[in-house]
Amino acid sequence: MHPRILEVTERLVERSQSTRARYLELMASMASDGPHRGKLQCANFAHGVAGCGVEEDKQRLRLMNEVNVGIVSSYNDMLSAHQPYEHFPEILKEALRELGSVGQFAGGVPAMCDGVTQGEPGMEMSLASREVIAMSTVVALSHNMFDAALCLGICDKIVPGLLIGALRYGHLPTVFVPGGPMPSGIPNKEKAEVRQRYAEGKASREELLESEMKSYHSPGTCTFYGTANTNQVVVEMMGLQLPGSSFVNPYTPLRDELTREAARQVTRLTRQAGQYVPLSRVIDEKTIVNSVVALCATGGSSNHTLHIPAFARAAGIQLTWQDMADISAVVPTLAKVYPNGNADVNHFHACGGVPFLVRTLLDAGLLHEDVYTVMGQGLRHYLREPYLEDGRLAWRDAPMNSLDEGILRPVERPFSPEGGLRVMQGNLGRSVTKISAVVADQRVVEAPARVFHDQAGLAEAFKAGELETDFVAVVRFQGPKANGMPELHKLTPFLGVLQDRGYRVALVTDGRMSGASGKVLAAIHVSPEALDGGVIAKVRDGDVIRVDSETGELTVRVAADELARREPASPPPGQGIGYGRELFAFMRHSFSSAELGASAFTAALDELQ
Template sequence: MKMHDTVTQVTERIRERSHDRRARYEELMERQHSRGVHRGTLACGNLAHGFAACGPADKDRLKLTNSANVGIVSSYNDMLSAHQPFKDFPELIKETARSMGSTAQFAGGVPAMCDGVTQGQPGMELSLFSRDVIAMSTAIALSHNMFDAALYLGICDKIVPGLFIGAARFGHLPALFVPGGPMPSGLPNKEKSRIRQLFAEGKVGRDELLQAESDSYHSPGTCTFYGTANSNQLMIEMMGLHLPGASFVNPNTPLRDALTRYATEQAIRNTEQSGNYRPFYKQITEKAIVNALVGLLASGGSTNHTMHLVAMAAAAGITLTWDDFSDLSSVVPSLTRIYPNGQADINHFQAAGGMAYLIRTLLDAGLVHEDINTVFGQGLADYTKEPFLEDGELIWRDGPSESYDKDVLRPASEPFSATGGLAVVSGNLGRGVIKVSAVEPENRLVEAPVRIFHDQNELKGAFDAGELNRDVITVIRFQGPRANGMPELHKLTPYLGVLQDRGYKVALVTDGRMSGASGKVPAAIHITPEALDGGPLAKLRDGDIVRLDPDNGELTALVDNDEWARRENASADLDHFHHEMGRELFVGLRNMVGGAEEGASAFGTFGDI
């Protein structure tokens, strides 16, 4: 199938835009590779420290440079459901490596926090920064120069982007990402949302709300709605860094364990010692990044990736902009209906045909690049296959040629919508992004007076007092990465949803984040420049009329130009955002972080590599 002209054009302009920095990145990776097997260059004392805790057989293998040693970097902890399944993976990986005459070592752990736990709490202000901390933790884990390949065990919001950034800086190593899988389906998402809104209105109590939440998030595995965690898995598979079909297999199943074993075997097969050297840096090119972006748009994925994917690409020497998101969104059709864009969850998506069918229909439509280097097979066409156990052996069969449920997953020739679920908005308030895939067309255009808040907790008080019972655009400013770490404002969703259900035209505008599962209320988020950096959002005053029109890419304060030019920016007391719950430790990151459109990264743009 001929590639779509817009996909080709966007890919080519990314390549041209990135030429110099990408060349520097590749030169750096080639230098790292040229040093050879790193543990072979270590002094005897260094190497002895590196395998002191190993058994005799592993020590003997590690003394040799012709056997592969796989580094394991994991986000395991036993408090959070998505990461708990990783507990037993290291031993499984080590046993598999030994069976191939190789070794595996647990190189290091990375922090893994859950936005679901910290939502609306002070800890959420550390969430975005945790991505860069994870990237640095990954670098520390791999800095011992003991490894010929790496397996990255991660799944949730900031963890996979952080692991990816770390993997990119060790891009001379072959890399596979190893997911844990989603939990089985629980309470239907529509019912959960209904009870949340009833609680917001005071019609049910905390006991009923907690029971509903517990019935939704009920077992080990990733949350089943389509937020950032599951968007991560989809994008990693679209780039060919997973085994085909690995993304959405439930944890603690024979198939999940078989995929983990095979990932270990494949990592060893991809090492230089095996003669099939497949380093990360030769896999992740502009074509792989575009594939991830197209998959994100086609599936109505998380808005958080308007920052994460930019930062991930930058780590591999590739410059991605919001214009690339916008231009691809205009031609990539919407192919899924997964909550909050529909009532199905990720398990229903998997049953309807999952990644194998999604990749097949995108390939057939010429919307993704087949000719990328993948960890498995010879290109993306091999990712139209599905894994199965046959007599205890892991095999791949051709995936479905048709969707099993067109209410959940559709072909590109018969989409839910002709365009993707993401729009870039701009005007005299700056630039931002908005996820419209879950917003009904009649609710997208909002022109109304603004009500301004400097803390998300203030909105609840105004809601309870009945002050928002009108057409209103709520503005939550001073929520950007430099101001307070750019927390998600998902706790506001039930209140805004109630107002919309009462028949009011309502929207949110903020320089903070919304949930990766942004829902039915239009939310223009990640407004940049942020208010703290002199962004025009700080010029707004209560009662100003703002027009938000995502279908036409507009976010404008309808204020006389001369008056707008005369206005001074408002200020805010941010001290209460910077202390307690460890927030004082992140002052350096707040001072270093870049803007949302540049990836909100403390690493800059890697322009000096």
């Protein structure tokens, strides 16, 4: 193993010793010698089986040696990534029935699309939806009728939310079931060019709409490498779903057979099958380190600097940004997928995908091989890829070499010697930045501040021609406690245009920039946030700010005594009200800092664990 990976793992184990032990004790106390449904009162049990549509299922559930699998799904037919899940429950139930097992649809979780809500009021509920999904997962599993669980989810907050919830039922074997990406549409470079021309007023709305609809054109996950597809790589390399299953397109025979195999595989992990592997055993400190390696090696979404600490904490593991940055410093960038390159995830999958990444990272000592996975002990199970042989699922060794080194490379020939994730700190607080798509001469910006309280203010200033200069955009009151920490992806085209015109620009915000952030230097997730006493609330137009991703400096060039005298700005009136946002006020008040995952559960879990 690489000494840095070992060092981070060892300190993570030491730091988490007491909380992890208490978590495992809780999971052990929740586990039982046999199916929990066997201990239910007769009336309770009758309620639990009354809805079975097949009489045979009812009778099987009375036998404690049969497996009952709870299905938790994020299906809705508005969200392209999750539309295919409409058909998965019946596929899963049929596969389970063939084994003499039973599948029950335990519950649905909400699935909102950040692509639809970008720049809209609904985006302020996006991060909070992760907590709602976690709670919905717990509610779905709360009937204690199940011996195992299947979690159906792909996109941004949905997989982390499902995992947080499932970890609170970590005594159950659990397999995640992906749905796959839509086929490739127009090239990502072409899409980005139309967006930028529209921001400059050089393309009509009709042209923009035509471009977007050619890009997002069918059921399946969006094909750029944002948070949704980062989820898939991370979850696969954590050993939570079947090898090579992340990027098989929906509505194909191979996708359907992988779905059936997920049902079959989860039954093999139950007590009844004799090789009990609960989720709490699969997720440990080594698995969490592997998740960060997966993120860094692929230049994945900066949103995972929130999500990985949050779901790690749900398993009693206390991951920090510094842990993640230290891993990033020694993990090379091996993938170039939009926005870090021009390829999409279908191209990434075709040239070797996750199995190739696992091979090259394992051989370099950058991944822990000695972990439990849903395929058994050892990450080398993930060096295989699925295919159909006479209509049946089979496995073969994945390619030894990348089929296109313009997209995917071995450790020996990386795109960059590091993963591009940095911790920034200074008198403005702590933040993170992702520089994998930022060119070298744009990684340090020192310029006067232009302060905004939302994305719309910056857009208006751009259209008025007020930003034709070097500047650092400070967009504040966008943190978790202020308004739920919406993504600020709408800023990208405007700042990108100004950078292309030769101006030196950067962004500093207590909000999020999304998994689609790219070429503009951005210090995001600034903590403390403006509403929580952060210095970012005291910055004024014209203050010189240095954003140095090389040294990790995030500083406003104002004397300490001057900053102390300044009154912090007030949040914009009416923030967080309307379109149902007021119902999430209690959750915003409970959110932890971004470094602790911006989670409403942090305080409760810390008290418990």
